[in-house]
Amino acid sequence: MQAKFKKSYRFATKTSFYITIYITLLMSVFLYYYFELIWWMPFVFFVTTYIFSFLLIQYRVERFIYRRVKKIYDDLTLLESASLTKGAITTDMRTLTQEIDKFARDKKIEIETLKVREKYRKEFLGNVSHELKTPLFTVQGYILTLLDGAMDNKNLREKYLERASKGIDRLGYIIKDLDMITKLEVGDLSLNIETFDIVELVKNVFDMLEMKASRRSITLTFDMNYTKPILVKADKERIQQVLMNLIVNSLKYGRDKGTTEVSIENLIKNKVIVRVTDNGEGIEKVHLSRLFERFYRVDKSGSRKEGGSGLGLSIVKHIIEAHDEKIYVESEFGVGSEFSFTLEKAK
Structure with missing residues (x-):
């Protein structure tokens, strides 16, 4: 591996200083008792000893550590660790340890x-x-x-x-x-963003699914009478598909003579939230985290009596996320379920 070597002088500096202090004091005591001690001699001895010690330690330790550190970097490079090969190789043990720890965590x-x-x-x-x-x-x-x-x-x-x-x-x-x-x-499916009335769109979906709902005597309704349009900015065709999938899903697993209710509420200044609520069989909590996975079914019996591709909720999730919006699900087993998603409000 051809890598730039980043030198670290901290170890050599401190070690040389300690060695020099010790040898200088020892030599000063020796000269004081056995020879004449001139004032400048300890200073000169200190400087020369420090320079010699520093160069020797830096050279030897650097070569000793560098060979081993370089081997570590080479081994990590074989694992394609981009984070460790971008910068220069360092012999600083603290820095190296931090990098290796980070590498290990990332790999885990x-x-x-x-x-x-x-x-x-x-x-x-x-x-x-x-x-x-x-x-x-x-x-x-x-x-x-x-x-x-x-x-x-x-x-x-x-x-x-x-x-x-x-x-x-x-x-x-x-x-x-x-x-x-x-x-x-x-990201290959482009969205045709336009302004439309979400209330009117829900009414159209209700009309299309009226016959399907009547087979089980399920009532499709709003939570209140919306007298004014609620304008949103989104892909009208895709949001219609979202509503179709959610309402069809509630009809499949809803209770006979039950209710599927849609509500539209202001969430924040520029957002509305659309809720689709039913009083059907509900979903156990263990399934909620995987509900939007492709082909994931709550019913593990393998029954396909309700038809469909098994991809409806996954498509709903992807369409909503393609709009940079959020989708939520709340359910209580035996009571019912509520799916909700946000949309940008038109100005």
Whole structure:
């Protein structure tokens, strides 16, 4: 490793001073008792001894320490420690110890992070495989059944083709949602920021989901009568997707004849917070921290009766974060859940 060497003179300076003091006093006593002691002799002896001691100690100790310190730096360079190779090599033990300690802490954090990422990667690949193979095997099963002779039966043919079509639609949802999350993560999905009325947007989402809510007699409502528009600045299409995903989620896991309520409140001077609250089954606290992970499901039974890609909440989180806003979740098991997110208020 070709590195600049930063010298440290503190050790040689102090050590030389102590040695010189001791030898000068010893020599002065010797000359005083056995020879004539002239006043300038201790001074000259002190200076010459100090210079000699300093040069010798600095040279020998520097070479001794430098070889070992350089070996440490070389070993750390093999580990690509950028923080240690930017500056000059130092023989100052205190500084070196601090750098090594910092390096060790950083590496420990990095290793722990890699372990977490590796665990997440394995879970993610397993989830992707499961989510894709479920509808794929369903489609394959219906098609093979038709090819084995069921095609001749008109009623079975139509029923199996419809079910196969639903399986293909599910595959399409998963691939489309995965593509969107990837674009959001790499910043490749541009946002069309505009000013719009969030109250009107919620009403439109209610209209689109009215039939779905009526199947379970769930009421879609505001917390109050909003007579004036509440203008916000965001990507209208993406925020509509956020509202759709959150409200659909509340309908899936809501209580029959229950309620899904949306409220819009002023948070601070230039922010509003939109809350989607239901009185459904709720979520246990152990699941809340992982709720926005891709394919993470509270129900570990593997049931897919509710449909969807399993990516809805992850997409919601990425869209809100792409707006530099925050999303929150509060839930009490058996009581209900509340998802909320902030938006910038239009001036």
